[in-house]
Amino acid sequence: MSDINIKKVSYLAKLELNEEKAALYEKSLSEIIEWVDNLKKLDTEGVEPLHNITEKSQNLRNDEVLKENSTEQVLSNAPEKAQNFFRVPKVVE
Amino acid sequence: MPTIKEIKNQLSNKNISVQELYNDYYNKAKKSKLNSFNHLLEPEYNKENINSSQARYDEGKDLSLDGIPLGIKDLFCTKGVPTTASSKILEKFIPEYESRVTQNLLNDGSLFLGKNNCDEFAMGSSNETSFFGPVINPWKNKNNTDSQLVPGGSSGGSASAVAEGICVASIGTDTGGSIRQPASLCGVVGLKPTFGSCSRWGVVAFASSLDQAGPITNSVEDAAYLLNSISSHDPNDSTCSSHKRDNFIESVGKSFDRPITVGIPSDYLKDINSDIAEQIENTKKHLLKLNVNIVDVEFTTTDFALSTYYILAPAEASSNLARYDGIRYGYRGEGNTLEEIYINSRSEGFGEEVIRRILIGTYVLSAGYYDAYYRKAQKVRRLIKNDFQRIYNEVDFILTPTTPNEAFQIGKKLDPISMYMNDIFTVPTSLAGLPAISLPSGLSNNGLPLGIQLIGNYFQEKSLLQMASLLEKEFCFNE
Numbered sequence: 325m326s327d328i329n330i331k332k333v334s335y336l337a338k339l340e341l342n343e344e345k346a347a348l349y350e351k352s353l354s355e356i357i358e359w360v361d362n363l364k365k366l367d368t369e370g371v372e373p374l375h376n377i378t379e380k381s382q383n384l385r386n387d388e389v390l391k392e393n394s395t396e397q398v399l400s401n402a403p404e405k406a407q408n409f410f411r412v413p414k415v416v417e
Numbered sequence: 418m419p420t421i422k423e424i425k426n427q428l429s430n431k432n433i434s435v436q437e438l439y440n441d442y443y444n445k446a447k448k449s450k451l452n453s454f455n456h457l458l459e460p461e462y463n464k465e466n467i468n469s470s471q472a473r474y475d476e477g478k479d480l481s482l483d484g485i486p487l488g489i490k491d492l493f494c495t496k497g498v499p500t501t502a503s504s505k506i507l508e509k510f511i512p513e514y515e516s517r518v519t520q521n522l523l524n525d526g527s528l529f530l531g532k533n534n535c536d537e538f539a540m541g542s543s544n545e546t547s548f549f550g551p552v553i554n555p556w557k558n559k560n561n562t563d564s565q566l567v568p569g570g571s572s573g574g575s576a577s578a579v580a581e582g583i584c585v586a587s588i589g590t591d592t593g594g595s596i597r598q599p600a601s602l603c604g605v606v607g608l609k610p611t612f613g614s615c616s617r618w619g620v621v622a623f624a625s626s627l628d629q630a631g632p633i634t635n636s637v638e639d640a641a642y643l644l645n646s647i648s649s650h651d652p653n654d655s656t657c658s659s660h661k662r663d664n665f666i667e668s669v670g671k672s673f674d675r676p677i678t679v680g681i682p683s684d685y686l687k688d689i690n691s692d693i694a695e696q697i698e699n700t701k702k703h704l705l706k707l708n709v710n711i712v713d714v715e716f717t718t719t720d721f722a723l724s725t726y727y728i729l730a731p732a733e734a735s736s737n738l739a740r741y742d743g744i745r746y747g748y749r750g751e752g753n754t755l756e757e758i759y760i761n762s763r764s765e766g767f768g769e770e771v772i773r774r775i776l777i778g779t780y781v782l783s784a785g786y787y788d789a790y791y792r793k794a795q796k797v798r799r800l801i802k803n804d805f806q807r808i809y810n811e812v813d814f815i816l817t818p819t820t821p822n823e824a825f826q827i828g829k830k831l832d833p834i835s836m837y838m839n840d841i842f843t844v845p846t847s848l849a850g851l852p853a854i855s856l857p858s859g860l861s862n863n864g865l866p867l868g869i870q871l872i873g874n875y876f877q878e879k880s881l882l883q884m885a886s887l888l889e890k891e892f893c894f895n896e
Contacts, residue, residue, distance in 0.1 A: 352833060
């Protein structure tokens with residue numbers, strides 16, 4: 325068995341799991357992690373990690389400000405808004 | 418099923434109007450009981466586009482996809498049209514902008530019939546993780562006609578709709594097999610282009626180093642038509658290649674003027690069932706008839722591909738899905754503090770499989786495990802890429818089965834690992850970023866469609882489609 329602390333992992337992911345779900349996911353994750361653990365059998369000494377398959381062709385564009393959205397558009401999907409802002413509960417006392 | 422070229426001829430010859438064509442598909446789609454669309458667009462909604470398309474036909478100035486009714490996987494942002502990723506968390510999301518891929522399709526005159534159902538956030542291989550319910554495969558097991566079968570996933574709605582004939586073609590996305598596997602299980606063509614061919618801008622992100630858009634169609638030629646439209650450079654996606662694109666239609670149906678070698682990896686065929694083995698044997702015969710050289714090849718990394726994928730893809734997903742916090746868009750849960758809103762929005766908004774992937778990803782990226790899992794998997798990914806390049810020194814294409822089995826029953830409730838094994842033949846190609854096409858090759862003993870996968874080298878879609886079109890003619894699957 326692996327040492328998965330499901331409470332800690334779900335806390336990091338901002339997810340809340342009830343006791344029943346936490347137990348199910350802990351079991352499921354343990355099985356999956358055990359399954360992927362076969363990678364340890366492979367010698368990767370000296371191999372460079374591959375982050376992106378197109379590593380040699382990153383196409384960066386100039387850092388220019390483009391005005392493509394109006395405030396109204398940006399806010400159009402907001403669950404709660406007030407004037408020109410996203411509305412959230414009070415953050416500072 | 419009529420091809421895009423045939424439909425365009427009908428429209429040019431005025432045998433049918435763009436409006437009639439759209440209404441025809443719309444009515445079929447509306448009557449369908451397979452749940453392959455999350456959202457259908459009424460003829461009235463598309464009125465302006467239909468009229469301008471008709472006007473271009475009337476002037477003989479029709480565009481490459483003019484008037485063609487397409488399905489779009491509900492993962493592409495479509496301006497003013499709900500885009501849900503089949504998730505509760507995006508149930509009411511209406512984008513204010515158009516994805517690059519769908520904008521290209523609109524620029525070429527196509528009409529969007531609606532948004533195709535898919536697995537939630539494209540995470541699944543059976544289309545059963547959708548918040549809007551499973552999609553049903555139009556095919557039936559001849560020995561068990563009562564049971565409903567999965568279409569595969571995650572682009573299950575796209576594949577089911579194309580197979581049922583309620584849209585001419587559909588655009589899906591493929592991260593580890595999400596175009597090719599459902600295409601295979603529904604008896605249609607599915608192409609995953611080289612990573613970097615099509616812009617990911619405006620596509621709801623799952624795993625950014627793997628996600629790629631591609632066509633699901635009834636023929637190889639249709640796939641070429643669509644690839645011509647969707648493959649283009651986009652400054653908004655830094656991983657989208659800037660090379661000049663080929664015309665992919667030109668070579669479809671033409672014989673090769675050079676000797677072609679196809680490699681068949683013996684390690685892929687170790688444990689396959691007799692249905693799948695028959696597809697490969699049958700394909701070999703056709704290849705020999707086409708004067709193609711067949712050689713045995715062997716990978717050294719195949720056994721590690723799924724493990725690598727199920728570390729990297731969830732890791733990228735956990736990072737990408739961090740944006741769903743209930744603040745700027747999407748579902749918001751109740752809460753008296755920001756923290757409570759984050760947690761309740763995510764816990765209530767995401768489905769079971771999405772939560773599992775986020776948890777796996779968070780675990781493998783967390784302090785103390787990063788090197789052992791994430792970094793290790795990235796190193797193995799390079800070995801997988803090198804393994805393919807070694808084999809491409811000897812061959813032009815690689816032939817494998819697309820899936821290890823035929824379509825299975827809805828609700829069979831496979832455990833996660835058994836479900837993940839469905840992508841055993843498609844995942845290595847995804848990790849290497851190579852282009853691959855699934856082609857319907859025949860039927861199983863139960864009368865269900867099966868496909869073979871042809872894999873090409875980087876950006877060799879033109880010759881890949883050419884090879885596929887020659888095999889397609891041999892298989893006569895649609896006749």
